Amino acid sequence: MPQDAAANAAKQATGDVVEHYIGGERCGGSQRSAPVYDPATGQVTKQVLLANAEEVATAIETAEAALPAWRATGLAKRTAIMFKVENIIRTRTPELAAIITSEHGKVLSDAAGEVARGLENVQFCSGLMHHMKGDYLEQAASGVDVHQTRQPVGVVACITPFNFPAMVPLWMITTAIAAGNTVILKPSERDPSAAVWIAEAFAEAGLPPGVLNVVHGDKEAVDEILTNPLVKAVSFVGSTPIAKYIYETSAQNGKRVQALGGAKNHMVVMPDADLDGAADAVVSAAYGSAGERCMAVSVLVTVGDVADPLIEKVADRIGKLTIGPGSDPKSEMGPLITRQALDRVNGYVQGAAAEGATVVVDGTQKEFDGDGFFTGISLVDHVRPGMKVYDEEIFGPVLSVVRVETYEEAVKLINSNQFANGVAVFTRDGKTARQFEFEIEVGMVGVNVPIPVPIGAFSFGGWKNSLFGDTHMYGPESFNFYTRRKLVTTRWPHPSESQINLGFPTH
Numbered sequence: 001m002p003q004d005a006a007a008n009a010a011k012q013a014t015g016d017v018v019e020h021y022i023g024g025e026r027c028g029g030s031q032r033s034a035p036v037y038d039p040a041t042g043q044v045t046k047q048v049l050l051a052n053a054e055e056v057a058t059a060i061e062t063a064e065a066a067l068p069a070w071r072a073t074g075l076a077k078r079t080a081i082m083f084k085v086e087n088i089i090r091t092r093t094p095e096l097a098a099i100i101t102s103e104h105g106k107v108l109s110d111a112a113g114e115v116a117r118g119l120e121n122v123q124f125c126s127g128l129m130h131h132m133k134g135d136y137l138e139q140a141a142s143g144v145d146v147h148q149t150r151q152p153v154g155v156v157a158c159i160t161p162f163n164f165p166a167m168v169p170l171w172m173i174t175t176a177i178a179a180g181n182t183v184i185l186k187p188s189e190r191d192p193s194a195a196v197w198i199a200e201a202f203a204e205a206g207l208p209p210g211v212l213n214v215v216h217g218d219k220e221a222v223d224e225i226l227t228n229p230l231v232k233a234v235s236f237v238g239s240t241p242i243a244k245y246i247y248e249t250s251a252q253n254g255k256r257v258q259a260l261g262g263a264k265n266h267m268v269v270m271p272d273a274d275l276d277g278a279a280d281a282v283v284s285a286a287y288g289s290a291g292e293r294c295m296a297v298s299v300l301v302t303v304g305d306v307a308d309p310l311i312e313k314v315a316d317r318i319g320k321l322t323i324g325p326g327s328d329p330k331s332e333m334g335p336l337i338t339r340q341a342l343d344r345v346n347g348y349v350q351g352a353a354a355e356g357a358t359v360v361v362d363g364t365q366k367e368f369d370g371d372g373f374f375t376g377i378s379l380v381d382h383v384r385p386g387m388k389v390y391d392e393e394i395f396g397p398v399l400s401v402v403r404v405e406t407y408e409e410a411v412k413l414i415n416s417n418q419f420a421n422g423v424a425v426f427t428r429d430g431k432t433a434r435q436f437e438f439e440i441e442v443g444m445v446g447v448n449v450p451i452p453v454p455i456g457a458f459s460f461g462g463w464k465n466s467l468f469g470d471t472h473m474y475g476p477e478s479f480n481f482y483t484r485r486k487l488v489t490t491r492w493p494h495p496s497e498s499q500i501n502l503g504f505p506t507h
Contacts (some may be wrong), residue, residue, distance in 0.1 A: 018048040018192045020055070020216060022200045023062045024209025029055060034189050034218070039105030039335040040325035044370030048192045048233075051217040059213045063155045064230050066210030071152050071180040075129050077206075078178055080419045084128040084503040085174075089198070096197055101326040105334040105373065106289045108326060111166075118170030120456030121474045125178040131479045132179065144491045150307035150483040152180035153256060154232035154277035157225045159246065159253070160195070161237045162188035162337055163292045163395075169195055171460070172235045173212060175478040177202070181233075185214045186225060190337055192216050192492035226250050231483065235473070236260065237294070239393070240419075240465050247468035258469040258481055260294070260461060262393040263421035266402075267297040267450055268410045268436070270427040271304040274300055277448075278426045279313035285424075285450035286399040287377050289319065290333050292341075294466075295422045295444075295451045298394060299383070300401045301410045307403045311360060311381060318361050318377045325372070335373040336396060342373045345396030348389050349378045355387040363397060386411070391420070407432065416482055421462030424450050441465065 013074040018036065019026040030049035038045045044320065051059070055116055080207070089096065099112035104111070133150040158172035165187060173183050187195035195214045202212050215221060225231055225250040233256040236246040240261030250257035267285065269278045283496045285297035301312055326334035336342045346364040363376025383390045383400040390400055403412050414423055424446035425436045442461035446452030454460055454475065459470030 010131050011045075016046045018046055018196065018216060020049060020051060020059070021212075021214040022059045022210075023213065023441050024203055026196065028185045030216075036103055036190070036192065037338065037373075038102055038186075039373045040169045040327070040370075042373060045102065046193075048189050049215050050189065051215045051221045052198075053220055053224040056215055056217065056230060059184055059215045060225075060228050060230050062157060062210045063184055063213055066208060067152075067154060068210050070177075070182055070208060073180070073206045073208075075132060078180070079126055079128055081202070081206045082122055082128065082174070082178060085202050085207075086126070088201045088204055089115065089122070089194055092201075096194060098327070099193050100191065101334070104162065104165060104337060105326050106333050107334050108329070110289050111326070114164055114167040117453070118164075118167035121171050121478075122174050123232055124456040125174045125425040125473060128178040130484070131476070131488060134485075140489075144246060144489060146487065146489050148479045149486045149488070150179070150479070151486055153482055153484055154181060155184065155230050155231040155253060156181045156235070156482060157184045157186065157231050159186045159222060159225070159234065159236045159238070159418060161190065162190040162223060164237075165191045165194040165293070166198060166342040169198055170268045171474040171478075173198075173202075175474060176235075176482045177207065177211060177460075178255075179479060179482040181214045181482055182210065184225060184231065185212065186217060186221060187214065189216055189218060197451045206477040222246075223249075226255070227253050229253070231255060233257065234259075235481070237473070238484065243468050244465075249265075253385065256481065258461075258471045258473065259467070260347065260470060260473060261466050262419055263294045263296075263462065263466050264299060264393055264417055264419040265297050265422040265424075266299040266301050266410075266417070267424040268303060268414075268426065269306055269310060270407065270425065270429070270432060271306055271360055272307070272432075274428070275306065275310050279310060279317055281424075281426065281448075281450040282283050282399065283314055283317045283321075285335055287318075287397045290336055290375075291345075292337060292395055293451075295453055297424065297450055298398070300399055300412060302401060302403050302407060303407060303410055307381075307401065311379070311401060315361055315379055318379060321377060323366075323368075323374060323376065333377070333397065336375060337373065339373050340474075341396065342375055344452050345394055345398060346375055348392070348396070349380065349398055352380045352383070352389045354389065355389065356382070356384075357387060357389060357400075360401075366372060385416070407436075411436070415439075418465045419462070420464040421466035422446070422452055424448075424452060 043068035243261035366376030459475035
């Protein structure tokens, strides 16, 4: 879509003020607001309302009021809504992608790809009659039958990040709604418009008012969600410090919680790997979406003597990439989300040499026209644990290279890291790949696949400081999170069989 068309679509879809969406309609009322930027220009394009605690509580009460009717809605009708919402979003993907690009900055093709990955979960949830089935055991004891059902948790809250303003909401809200819950969606205030667009798509598909509500806000809004007794479960994706806060605060208030945190994803390249294929893969995985992905490869681990030729190939590919506005079809990478993010990312690169690393490609020196939040692509060699560029999640287009001599060193390096979201190994040897898969302590593993994000039929989530809680996101585990089991034991005796028995029942 041309740049002007993308801008017009975004403006028509969102207006100059991004309002809340409560009870089936957009609404204002907030006394505070925050600017929303176009990262490609650095200009404020609209304001987003920031809800106070009372406004969040009102939205939660709206969801609570809608819960009895929605949980009583037949699964066939819920399934029909899933099919309709998928069709609406798929048909209008260019419109939604333009909104994402205008507020996040990622290129249009990447935004459309994000929507497509989110729709995988909508497709999965369309089989909710299967996912919501219980179990039945006849004649568990003499004349006694036992059955188990799945029921919704109640009002649930979904707190989503800026880097995937459509995909992550679709990962959460679709399963929650399909399972019979009502939802409070709190998107990032940096790119909030996609959430409202999605909520209205669900309404167009037939979702009743109050089942899905969107509330914008900052910490005040989040804290009301985490402490309000009507909210029974909280889903979150974001940085590790915030994930830990969400997890601890929610648990202290008796809520079910899944909180996905940060990452430091490694890609191991073995001496027998196809170096051209590995170079293509790591450039795509490290620099796509300007590195603002929790599954981006941020550390390239070279084993043996592959480092020099591989780094040369990576550097050559970096020089050929086009950076520019996400709405420009020629752009392969867009800007970062905010000026603060730009300054932080550049700071890691500029400080790497002082820590003893070698900056092979310094993207911070690249110049751009205008005031957009652009940075160039950076490649840093001779990185080791203890350096900030290695230890901390950068969330930008910076790839660090760690050189090791052996496979065992690579495994030890990765297993010692505090994060364990995703990892990949590139090799032609099946024995090495299988050993790596078995030994590595990371939640999602790719073999010759740089970004091992599971397809919609499986679930997404890491280990260690990349996940707080026991349940992964979307797919089968998501239905476990958004439902609770009820066990029913039945017996229909003849009245003549009734008698008093003070002992603990055994049959």
